[in-house]
Amino acid sequence: MQEITLLVNNRPYSGTVEARTTLADFLRHSLGLKGTHLGCEHGVCGACTVIVDGASVRGCLMLAVQAEGAIVETVEGLAAEDGTLHLLQEAFSREHGLQCGFCTPGMLMTLIELLRETPSPTEMEVREAISGNLCRCTGYQSIVRAVLSVTGRPGGAPGDL
Ligand code: FES
Numbered sequence: 650m651q652e653i654t655l656l657v658n659n660r661p662y663s664g665t666v667e668a669r670t671t672l673a674d675f676l677r678h679s680l681g682l683k684g685t686h687l688g689c690e691h692g693v694c695g696a697c698t699v700i701v702d703g704a705s706v707r708g709c710l711m712l713a714v715q716a717e718g719a720i721v722e723t724v725e726g727l728a729a730e731d732g733t734l735h736l737l738q739e740a741f742s743r744e745h746g747l748q749c750g751f752c753t754p755g756m757l758m759t760l761i762e763l764l765r766e767t768p769s770p771t772e773m774e775v776r777e778a779i780s781g782n783l784c785r786c787t788g789y790q791s792i793v794r795a796v797l798s799v800t801g802r803p804g805g806a807p808g809d810l
């Protein structure tokens with residue numbers, strides 16, 4: 650077991666974790682943040698994507714102990730304290746950007762990173778950003794439409810991301 654201290658969705662956490670525990674398992678089982686999903690568990694599907702120190706990472710490929718001292722953001726941190734959905738979450742809902750929702754947390758965290766770096770991405774940039782996230786049911790068209798609806802692109806509005 651190893652000591653670990655980190656900030657998750659602006660909440661400090663200190664405790665012990667087995668050295669072999671992945672960040673995704675740590676978030677789900679130790680912190681109860683089950684919005685971070687596990688699909689392939691070997692870095693292919695993107696369902697486990699979270700943001701660590703500003704960059705999206707595969708939670709299944711990173712060990713929890715590697716996040717020592719880091720700032721971690723998960724899908725649970727997107728909505729406001731009063732439950733008001735994040736602009737991008739609202740857009741997913743409005744534009745039918747999800748069906749079963751399994752891929753959605755990873756999609757959202759990947760896209761949050763994109764929109765922070767590129768607030769007004771082209772359709773191609775959005776498609777490229779989510780090219781490492783697999784969705785088996787919605788199809789990517791509505792996801793892309795949801796993203797563009799919160800940007801300054803035609804058909805969208807400036808987002809507050
Ligand atoms: S579960 Fe991590 S990439 Fe698929």
Ligand code: FES
Pocket residue numbers: 746747748749750751752753783784785786787
């Ligand atoms: S909405 Fe079902 S996998 Fe994407």
